[in-house]
Amino acid sequence: MTEKTDVIVIGGGYAGVMAANRLTQRDDVCVRLINPRPAFVERIRLHQLVGGSNDALVDYQSILAGGVELVVDTVTQIDAPGRRVILASGGDLTYDYLIYAVGSGSGEPTVSRAAENAYPISTLEQARRLQPVVDAAPASAALMVVGAGPTGLETASELAEQGRKVTLVCGQMLGPYLHPRARRSVARRLAKLGVTVLEGDGTTVTGVTADAVRLADGRELHSDVTIWTAGFSAPDLATRSGLSTDSLGRLLTDETLTSVDNVRIIAAGDAGAPSNLPVRMSCQSAMQLGPQAAETVLSRIASKEPARFDVGFFGECISLGRRAGVVQYAKRDDTPTSVFHLGNRSMAMLKEGVCKSTIWQLRQEARRPGRLDLWFKDRQRRKVVNAKAAPVDSGRPA
Template sequence: MSATQRNGSHVRQIIVLGGGYAGTMAANRLSAADDADVVMVNPRPRFVHRVRLHQWIAGTGTADEDFAHVLSGRVRLVVDTATHIDVAGGRVELASDAALDYDHLVYAVGSSGTPADTIDGVAEHGFVLGEWEAAQRLRARLDAVEATDPGAPATVIGGGLTGIEMAAELADAGVPVRIVCGVVLAPSFGDRARRSARRRLRKLGVEILEDCHVVSVGPDTVTIVDNGVRRIVPSSTTIVAAGFGVPDLAAVSGLSTDTAGRLITDETLTSVDDPRIVGAGDAVAPSGMAFRMSCQAANQLGPHAADTVLARLTGDAPSPVRLAFVGQGASLGRRGAVVQLTHRDDRPARVVISGRAAATIKELVCRSVIWGLRLEGRRPGATPSFGPTRQVGDRQVEVNA
C-alpha cells in the first residue's frame, strides 16, 4: 500500500501528472485534503503561461512564472517526466529512473504543438508552436534573423487562433509576416469576428492567404499551392501552428484512449479502466468526446478532477463534469484583439468585441488565469462550479442562459 501514517491516520498519496493550467489547478484544490500528500510531477521547474507564448517569442512579454507564485505550498513539486504508469501496481515511473507510488492519480499531461506531417521539410526547417522549449528555439531563430537579415519575411502555417496571435504579434513588432490559413482564417469564429480579425491583421501588414496550403518548407522558403498553382516564396522563419497533439503516456501504459491518444474517462473524469485515475485538461476525452483544447476548459476540468478525487477520499459519489464556455479571444498585437462571445456549449454567439476594448478584455483574461491559480492555492475550493446541466446523449451539457 502506498498510504503512509500521520498521527496514527492513513495518509493518501496523490500524484498530479502535469503542471499546466489543469494540473496546477487540480493540485491546488487537492491541497485542502488533510489526510493526503499531494505531489505534482512536471518536466519544467517553472510554470508556463502558454497563452502568452506568442508574446515571449516576439519579445513583447513574459510567459513563465515561478511555481511558488501559483502552486500551493502544501504541494510538493517533482521536476521530472512520467514515462509509464503501472496501473496495477499504483506506481508512476519517471525518466530519472525514480518511481512514485500513488493511491490516486490525476492525469493532466496537457498537449503540445504538432508538426504538419504532410508538409515536406517541415520537421527540418519549421518551428512548431506549443511548448516552452520550442518557443525558446523559435525566439533564438528570430533574433538571429533580425541580426543578420532584418526585414526578412516570416510565414505562419495555420489560421487558427494560435497562428493568428503569433502572426499579429510579429507584425506588430515589425516583422513582415504572411499567414497561410488552409481553408479559412479563424474557423472557430463567427463571420463578424472573422471579418474583424482580417481587418486588424491587414492593418498590421499581415499577408493573409486563405484557401491555399503549404506543401514544402525549405531553409529560407516555403512552397504554397493556391488554386492548383505552386509558387515558392521567401520565408526566413516558418512557424507551424497547425494544431495540438497529446503525449502517448496513457496509451503506452495500457489505458483506454481515443484515436488522438487522449485518456478516455466517464463523465466524472474517472478513467474507464481504473477508479484511482482521474483526468483533466487537453489530454482527456470524457465519454470519448474531448472538449476544445483551451486554457478555458483546463481551468474548469482541473478543479472538477480534484473534486472527483476528494469525493472518493470521503466515500462520496463524484458528480458529472459541468463545463461552460463564455468566449474565444485572439490578441492582435499589443493594441488590438477580437473577442467572440459564445454560447456555453462553445458555439459562436452574435456579440463580438474588437479593437482596444477587446485588447483590454484579453489582457485581463490572461492576468486572471494567474490570479485564479494563486487564489485556488491560497483558498482551495474558491474556483466555482457551473450548473445546471441537462443530459445530451452521454454528455452533461450546460443549459444556455
C-alpha cells in the same frame, strides 16, 4: 494516526496546478505534482515570448499551495496495476490516485520536411528555440506563420506589430472558430498590420524547405522563418502505458473524468476525452477541468459518488498585437454567436486582463482551495452525451 492518501498529479500546467491546489482541502491527502520544469509556463503567452514582450514564466511558489510537493522530473510510464509511475531520473513513485494532466502540444507536421524546417511554439523550449531565430532575422525577412487558429492569429499579429513582414497561411479558413462577422473584422485588423493572409482552396501547406513553403495549389512562397501553429496533439504517455485513448492520444474517461480502464486514474485538461466527446483544448477548459478532476478524487476518498463534469464556455479572447484584440462570445456549449467585440487599446487590455486572471485564479485556489467557483456551466452536455456517445466503459479494475 490518520492514514494518508497519496495523490500524484502528472503535469504542472493550468489543469494540473488547479487540481493539485484543490486536493489540499483535505489534510490527510499527500499531493505530489510532477513536472519537467521548475517554473510554471504561461502557455497563452508563448507568442509574446517569441515577440520579446514576456518571458511566459511564473514561480511555482507563488501559485502552488503549501501542501503540494513539486517533483521536477518526467514520467516515462504509468504502471496502473502497480499504482506507480516510472520517472526519467530512474526512480518511481507510488500513488493511491493519479491525475493525468499532461496537456497538449502542436500537431506533428506530416507535410514534407516540415519537422526539420518549421518552428512550432506550443512549448517553452520550442518558443525559446524560435525567439533568437526571429531576433537574428533582418527586418525585411519573410516570416511565414502556418495555421490561423488563435495561436497563429496572435503570433502573426505580435510580429507584424513590430514591423515584421508576415504572411499567415490559413490552410482553408482564417480563424475557423470565429463567427463570419468577427472573421471579417479580424481580417481587416490583420490587413492594417500589414499581414498577408492566404486562405481558401489550395492554401494547405504541402512542403517546407529551409527557405520556402509549398502550397497545395502549386505555389512556392519564399520564407526565411516558418512558424508552425497548426493543430493539437496529446503526449503519448497514456498510450505507451496501455491505457485507452482516442485517436489523438487523449485518455478516454467517463463523465466524472475517470479513466475507462482504472478507477484510480482521473484526467484533467487537454489530455482527457470524456465519453469520447472532449471539450476544446484550451486554457479556459483546463482551468475548470483541473478542480473537477480533484473533486472526483476527493469524492472517492470520502466514499461518495463523483459528480459529472459540466464545463461551459464564454467564448474566445484573442490578442491582435499589444494594441488590439477580439472577443468572440459563444453559447455555453462552445458554439460561437454573432456577438463579438473587436477594438484597439480596450480589447488589448481585456486580453491582458484574461491572462492575468488565470494566474490570479491559481493563487486563489492555492490560498483558499475549493472556494473559487467562477465557471460557466454547459447544462446541455448530458443530453448530447446520452444521444451521441457510444459506451466506452467495459468495467474498471481497482
